[in-house]
Structure formats: C-alpha cells, structure tokens
Amino acid sequence: MRLSTRIGLAVGLTVPLLVLASGWLLLNLVARDLHREEDNHLRRRAAAVLPDARALLRATAAGRPRAADTRERLLYSAALDVGVRVVGPDATFNGGPQPTASVALPARATGPVTVRQAGHSWRALSRPIEGTPVAGTLWVFQPDTADRVQLRLVRRRVVMTALLAAPLSGLLAWGIATGATGPLRRLGRRTAGFDPRTSTARLSHEPTGVTEVDELAATLRTVLARYDEQAARTAEALETARSFSAAASHELRTPLMSMGTNLDILADHPDLPGPDRTEVVTDLRHEHARLLGLLVMLRDLGRGDLVDAEAFRTVDVAEAADAAVAEARRRDPAARVTLRAQPGPTVQGWEPGLRLLLDNLLANALAHGRDTEGRATVAVGVRSAGAEVVITVDDRGPGVPAEARGRIFERFRRGPGSAGSGLGLTLVAQQAALHRGSVTVTDGPDGVGARFEVRLPRVGGDLPGRRDWLIGTAGANRSQSSHKHGS
Known part of the structure; x- marks a missing residue:
C-alpha cells in the first residue's frame, strides 16, 4: 500500500472519530449546563411553593374544605411553569406538567432526579413538608430540556458530519500526501535505474x-x-x-x-x-x-x-627507531649499531609499516655495509626538519655506485652474491611512498659507505590512490630514490 493511501485511510478513520468524540463531549457539556439551569429553577420554585403546600396540608388536616381549595389555587399560582405534587397522608394534590401517578418516584432524593414516562422525561425535586400536624412531601416537576428534540437533532447532525468527514478528510489527506511524497517518488525513480555493478552513474539530487x-x-x-x-x-x-x-x-x-x-x-x-x-x-x-x-x-x-587510512595513528619515530635498533643488535650482536635521535618527533603513519621501513634499512646496512675487514658499523639518526621527520641510516661499506642508484628499489633486484629476496629496499620505497615521503641514497659521511635518507611529512594526508608494489616495475617511479644493491 502506498504511503499516500495509508495517510488517506488513517486520516479518513481518525477525523470521524475525532468529530464523534468532540460532538459527544459537546453534547454532554451542554446537557450538564441545561440540567444545572433546570435544577436551580426547580429549587427556586420549590422554595416558593413550600409555604403554600404546608398551608394546604394544614387546612386539609383541619377539615376545612374551603380553606383547602383556596390554598390549592394559591399553590398552583405560585408554581407558575412547573408541575407540583403534594403528597399527604390522606390526599394527594397535583397540577401542571408531570408524570402520571403510575410512575414510581424515588423514596429518598436529596437532589434533582430524572423521571421518564412514554418517551418523555422530567426533572423532579422533592422537599419534605414539616411543621404540620401531619407531614407530607412536596414534588416539583419540569420537562427535561436536556433531552428535548433540539439536542437529539444535534446528535444526528454530529453523526452526519462524522459520516461526511470520513471520505472528505480521507480524500483531502490523500491529495496532500500525494503532493508531499512527490519528491520521494521522483527520488525513487532516479535511483531505481542505478546498478553500481554495471554503471558509474551516481545520484545527483537538488534540494x-x-x-x-x-x-x-x-x-x-x-x-x-x-x-x-x-x-x-x-x-x-x-x-x-x-x-x-x-x-x-x-x-x-x-x-x-x-x-x-x-x-x-x-x-x-x-x-x-x-x-x-x-x-x-x-x-x-x-x-x-x-x-x-x-x-x-x-x-x-x-x-x-x-592498508587503509583508518590504520594510521600518531607514531613516535624515535621510539620506533629505538625498537628497530634493539632488534638489529639482537640479530647481529657483533655489529656496532648506534642511534642518535631527537626526542619526540612524530608523524601520522602506520606503525607496522614504519617498522618495516626501519628494519629493512638496518638489514640492508648489516648485509651490505661492512668494511673491508667484515665489520658492520651502522649509525641511525632521527631528527626534525621543519614540517618533516628525517631518518638516516649510514654504513661503512663499499657504497653505492651512482649508475646503480636508479635501480636498487626495483622488485627482486639483488646485488652480486646477495642471498636476500630482492624485496627489502622495495618495501622501504613502498612505505616511504605510502607515508607521502621520499627515500634517497647518497655517499656516506666523509665519502665512505652509503647513507639512506627517508623524509616523512609530520601531518597526515590522502593515501596514494593506486598501489600495486607486487607487480610494479620500479619503486623509483613512486618515490624519489637512488638505489643500492638490495637486501
């Protein structure tokens, strides 16, 4: 079922119920007000005729017919527009509109009550007659205007209004809902033809x-x-x-x-x-x-x-370098590996990747940076340089020929006599590029050995869009680098 149809049905059912509930409440409030007015009128009339009713019973008990007739006429004159009934021990006097004697009246009624007979109803009020030789009861009656034809007509009109409101409100709500959901239907039609598997078209939506x-x-x-x-x-x-x-x-x-x-x-x-x-x-x-x-x-x-951007965190480069140096010393206790690091240089990076970069630079230096006597001396430095963190790895080996510095980051590039996989420096180039940095290789300090220098920006940024170092031909195309024989 469409949303507009649901809204139309819901409103079409709700509005008649609200009309009926409002009409019922209105009728009850009006009837209560009419009863209040009727009851106040009955109390005033009862107070006005009570002395005459008392005198009538006194004259009747004293056996004075002429006086009793006079008091009865005075009683009816004082009653005006209400019916009066005086019930004594030996006689009953009644006049004006009221139910017949066959209708049982409440024995005890402290307030006005409703009495019905043959489709008619009266509001009735009783008052005890005291102070006479014989006690009696005064009843006053008034037609119940709260149950008259006008209120019944109002009830019928409320019902008719509710019946008419059902289809009209439903149609009106359906029309409004149809117009309101028009943008939603148009959005549905625009998105229905999208198939992300076969098309690159995407949703363009105007507010x-x-x-x-x-x-x-x-x-x-x-x-x-x-x-x-x-x-x-x-x-x-x-x-x-x-x-x-x-x-x-x-x-x-x-x-x-x-x-x-x-x-x-x-x-x-x-x-x-x-x-x-x-x-x-x-x-x-x-x-x-x-x-x-x-x-x-x-x-x-x-x-x-x-690796994706969610894996990048703030990494203390000095701490990562210290851990990598400790691991290198453990692997080769005979080597002399030193670390000179400024405290606190950090980058936004992938910590496992930075460890791979440092570990492979150290492994390369230990494998290919030995002097003529076979000793391995490696110096690692970490320092801040403006908006960058600079990592240097120096060895005392034979160095890297200038003509070879453009190839050593290529995959599976191994130097003469190398027992490595040929991927160590490729990993270094990959991680430098992944961190939006660069790696270069030059002559070492004093022109002896080789120096690998990695520059990494401190702040984060977008990752490289397309990364495929497993089948790429040269890391030098992605990272500014000169190369040494790979580890």
Missing part, C-alpha cells in the same frame, strides 16, 4: 525543501559512496592476490627447482660422500631460508598495498 527527502538522498549518496569504496578495496585486494600469486610463482620457481635438483641428488646417490652431502644439505637450507624470506617479503608488500 526539494522536504527535509526527510533531502536526508534520504544524502543517505543514498553516502551508501553508494561506501559501496564504491568497498568495491574498490575488494578489487585492489583481488588484484593484490593475483599479483602475489604471479610474483610468488615466478620467483619461487628457480629456488624450488634448485631444491628439487638437490633432493634428486640425495635420493639418487644414497652413498654420496660426506663432504658432498654436507654441501647439498647446506644449499637446501640456504634455498629454504630464501624461500621463507621471499614469502615474508611478499606478504609485507601485500599488506602495504591494502
């Missing part, structure tokens, strides 16, 4: 002046925007999953084939000499570790591709 309709249109736009956002996230997640599968299948093929060859050697040559067997097992362990590292790096790249 109608109807608050509910405008609020509904705003809600629809919000819902469609959230649908688009979730659909985009779902598409990104699917693309990331496909990229992960493609990258993993491509990069895992070589180590898996190498592991398969080594396993075949062990299976086909059970009597392989000890040194050769040890070499094969060691090679298997290296390939196994490489596979695990590659899978972990691919997973971290996928997490960076899918």
Whole structure:
C-alpha cells in the first residue's frame, strides 16, 4: 500500500472519530449546563411553593374544605411553569406538567432526579413538608430540556458530519500526501535505474525543501559512496592476490627447482660422500631460508598495498627507531649499531609499516655495509626538519655506485652474491611512498659507505590512490630514490 493511501485511510478513520468524540463531549457539556439551569429553577420554585403546600396540608388536616381549595389555587399560582405534587397522608394534590401517578418516584432524593414516562422525561425535586400536624412531601416537576428534540437533532447532525468527514478528510489527506511524497517518488525513480555493478552513474539530487527527502538522498549518496569504496578495496585486494600469486610463482620457481635438483641428488646417490652431502644439505637450507624470506617479503608488500587510512595513528619515530635498533643488535650482536635521535618527533603513519621501513634499512646496512675487514658499523639518526621527520641510516661499506642508484628499489633486484629476496629496499620505497615521503641514497659521511635518507611529512594526508608494489616495475617511479644493491 502506498504511503499516500495509508495517510488517506488513517486520516479518513481518525477525523470521524475525532468529530464523534468532540460532538459527544459537546453534547454532554451542554446537557450538564441545561440540567444545572433546570435544577436551580426547580429549587427556586420549590422554595416558593413550600409555604403554600404546608398551608394546604394544614387546612386539609383541619377539615376545612374551603380553606383547602383556596390554598390549592394559591399553590398552583405560585408554581407558575412547573408541575407540583403534594403528597399527604390522606390526599394527594397535583397540577401542571408531570408524570402520571403510575410512575414510581424515588423514596429518598436529596437532589434533582430524572423521571421518564412514554418517551418523555422530567426533572423532579422533592422537599419534605414539616411543621404540620401531619407531614407530607412536596414534588416539583419540569420537562427535561436536556433531552428535548433540539439536542437529539444535534446528535444526528454530529453523526452526519462524522459520516461526511470520513471520505472528505480521507480524500483531502490523500491529495496532500500525494503532493508531499512527490519528491520521494521522483527520488525513487532516479535511483531505481542505478546498478553500481554495471554503471558509474551516481545520484545527483537538488534540494526539494522536504527535509526527510533531502536526508534520504544524502543517505543514498553516502551508501553508494561506501559501496564504491568497498568495491574498490575488494578489487585492489583481488588484484593484490593475483599479483602475489604471479610474483610468488615466478620467483619461487628457480629456488624450488634448485631444491628439487638437490633432493634428486640425495635420493639418487644414497652413498654420496660426506663432504658432498654436507654441501647439498647446506644449499637446501640456504634455498629454504630464501624461500621463507621471499614469502615474508611478499606478504609485507601485500599488506602495504591494502592498508587503509583508518590504520594510521600518531607514531613516535624515535621510539620506533629505538625498537628497530634493539632488534638489529639482537640479530647481529657483533655489529656496532648506534642511534642518535631527537626526542619526540612524530608523524601520522602506520606503525607496522614504519617498522618495516626501519628494519629493512638496518638489514640492508648489516648485509651490505661492512668494511673491508667484515665489520658492520651502522649509525641511525632521527631528527626534525621543519614540517618533516628525517631518518638516516649510514654504513661503512663499499657504497653505492651512482649508475646503480636508479635501480636498487626495483622488485627482486639483488646485488652480486646477495642471498636476500630482492624485496627489502622495495618495501622501504613502498612505505616511504605510502607515508607521502621520499627515500634517497647518497655517499656516506666523509665519502665512505652509503647513507639512506627517508623524509616523512609530520601531518597526515590522502593515501596514494593506486598501489600495486607486487607487480610494479620500479619503486623509483613512486618515490624519489637512488638505489643500492638490495637486501
């Protein structure tokens, strides 16, 4: 059932009920006022004729017929427009409009009462007659104007008004509701053809002046925007999953084939000499570790591709660097890793991503930043520079040739003799870009070794629109960077 029809029916039923209730209340109030006037009139008349009624009973009891006739005429004259009935022990006198003697009157009535006979009603009031040799009762009667034809006519008119109000009010309410819900119907027609799966068209709504309709249109736009956002996230997640599968299948093929060859050697040559067997097992362990590292790096790249703005919080960069340095010292106790950090530099960022950035920079420095004697000396610095936080990682290794600095952030780019996955510095570039920052590599202090410098803005901002580092070709296209042989 349409809303306008519901409103029309509801009003069409409610208005007659209100008319009937109002008419009933009005009739009762009018009848009460009429009764009050009638009762006051009866009390005044009863007070006026009571002396004559007392004298009439006294004359009758004394056996004086002529005096009794005179008192009876005086009684009726004093009654004027009301009926009078005097009930004595031996006789009853009555005159004026009143019910017949066959109608039983209340034995005790302290106030006016209604007496009915043959479709007529009277208001009746009784007063005791005292002070005579024989006591009696005075009754005065008046036709009940509250039950007259006029009030019955009003009742019929109220009922007729209610019957007429039902269809008229229903039609009027239906017309008003139809006009009021017109903007809602138009909004429904505009949105009925939208299919977010097949069309990018979205709701364009002009204010109608109807608050509910405008609020509904705003809600629809919000819902469609959230649908688009979730659909985009779902598409990104699917693309990331496909990229992960493609990258993993491509990069895992070589180590898996190498592991398969080594396993075949062990299976086909059970009597392989000890040194050769040890070499094969060691090679298997290296390939196994490489596979695990590659899978972990691919997973971290996928997490960076899918992170959303809700995950960003205020991060103390000095604390994150301190934790990363402590972890590096634990992994390589022989290395000398120092931290020089100003207290309190913060950025709006994703804390796990910043740890990935720091961990991989340190891992790269420990793997490729050793001096000619094999010692690893790494210096980490954190400082504020205006609206940015600057992170530096210095090593004392051979440095990065200028011609190689444009490639080391590419996926799976490994230096000569590297046992890493080739994704460590790609993760660094990804997280720098994700935090709207940059990473560069230059010569180290005093021209010795290499310095990686990451600059991150302190304030938050919009995340990069499209992120796909799993299948991207070069991080340098997304982040200003020069590269070193990847870890």
